[in-house]
Amino acid sequence: MLKLYMHPASTASRPVRLLIAEKKLDVAEQVVDIMVGEHYQGEYTGVNPSRQVPALDDGDFRMTESSAILKYLASKFDLPEYPKNLQQRGRVDEVMDWFNTQFYRDFGYGMLYPQVFPHHKRPTDEHHTGTIAWGKEKSKGWFGVLDTHYIGQHAYVAGDQITIADYFGSCIVTAGALVGCTFEGFPNVQRWLGTMTQLASWASVNEVLYGFASSLKDKPFERL
Ligand SMILES: N[C@@H](CCC(=O)N[C@@H](CS)C(=O)NCC(=O)O)C(=O)O
Numbered sequence: 739m740l741k742l743y744m745h746p747a748s749t750a751s752r753p754v755r756l757l758i759a760e761k762k763l764d765v766a767e768q769v770v771d772i773m774v775g776e777h778y779q780g781e782y783t784g785v786n787p788s789r790q791v792p793a794l795d796d797g798d799f800r801m802t803e804s805s806a807i808l809k810y811l812a813s814k815f816d817l818p819e820y821p822k823n824l825q826q827r828g829r830v831d832e833v834m835d836w837f838n839t840q841f842y843r844d845f846g847y848g849m850l851y852p853q854v855f856p857h858h859k860r861p862t863d864e865h866h867t868g869t870i871a872w873g874k875e876k877s878k879g880w881f882g883v884l885d886t887h888y889i890g891q892h893a894y895v896a897g898d899q900i901t902i903a904d905y906f907g908s909c910i911v912t913a914g915a916l917v918g919c920t921f922e923g924f925p926n927v928q929r930w931l932g933t934m935t936q937l938a939s940w941a942s943v944n945e946v947l948y949g950f951a952s953s954l955k956d957k958p959f960e961r962l
Contacts, residue, residue, distance in 0.1 A: 740765040742807075743785055743793040745772045746946035749846060750804035751792040752909040757808060757902065759939035763815055765794075805834045808902040819902045829896045833888060833903040841880045842910050848873020853959050854916050874960050881962060884911075885924040893933070908934040912944065915951040917959035924962075 742758065742765050744751035758765045770776050770791050777789045786793045786802045793802045794810065801807060809831075812820035821827050851858040852869050860866035884907075888895045896903045908931060914921070921927045934940065 740811075741795040742767050743770050743782070743791055743795075744768070745770055745791050746943075747950050748772065748791050749842075749910055749913045750790070752943060752947065753902075753905040754792050754794075754804055754807050754811070756909065756937065756939060756943045757811060757817075757819070757905050759943050760905075760937055761815065761817060761819075763811060765811070805838050805906060808834075808906060812902050817902075819900060819905070821899075821901065826897065830901045830903045833895045834906050836888075837903070837907045837910050840876075841884070841907075844873050844876035844880060846910060846913060849877050849960065849962075850913055850916055853957075854954065870960050874962065877962060881921070881924050881927060885926045889926045889930045894930070904930075904934060912947070914962065915948060916954060917957075917961045918951075918955060919961045921962060 740763075742751075742754060744755060744767055746752075746755070746769070755767065757763070758767070770782050772791060776782060777786070777791060783789060785795075785800065788802060790802070792804055792807060793800065794807045796810075796814070801810060809820060811817075820830060847858075849870055850873075852860065852866060852873070860869050884895075892898050894900050894904045895907050911921075911927065911931065912935075921931070
């Protein structure tokens with residue numbers, strides 16, 4: 739039996755949970771409560787020595803990294819969301835790498851997490867404010883590329899069919915809910931999110947994220 743270790747508010751866990759729910763995959767889920775440090779304790783440090791969620795067990799085989807887990811599940815269950823055509827698959831891989839590297843680094847780790855999580859606080863106020871300002875400025879550039887290049891000409895990020903790149907990217911972008919981002923000025927991003935949030939499982943998979951975001955809604959965050 740496949741098992742996913744995850745946390746429901748985690749940006750990296752949500753796309754995997756969304757794929758499992760949408761495609762009704764036979765994968766059990768186990769919550770690792772990263773909000774109370776469960777990923778630093780006991781059994782889980784052996785599951786993922788990087789002390790992060792998600793992680794996947796498939797019998798004797800264990801793997802981490804959300805992008806790789808999405809590709810593994812889509813391949814194992816032969817899903818059309820990870821096309822077999824070489825160039826279509828190349829495009830999906832490209833967009834997932836793009837989201838996972840510069841986009842997530844600047845938007846998630848530069849702009850969002852330092853504002854929301856105490857353990858991302860920088861050592862001085864100047865360093866902290868500078869990190870967020872840098873992350874915000876760089877994120878604006880990446881949102882421009884997403885809006886005009888990746889989804890400017892298409893319904894989805896890797897073409898006109900939904901792929902695992904949309905699962906992955908939409909969950910990273912919607913982490914912006916934590917600081918109240920509405921993505922004004924990026925109409926194609928808004929259109930694409932409108933499509934993704936209509937998925938039958940979107941609301942249930944993202945319920946904990948939106949609950950967490952709503953608990954933060956009165957804070958004076960930097961947002962896009
Ligand atoms: N590159 C990893 C990143 C995983 C990751 O950042 N997980 C976060 C939750 S979204 C985590 O476990 N954080 C624990 C912590 O910050 O202590 C992946 O894509 O799976």
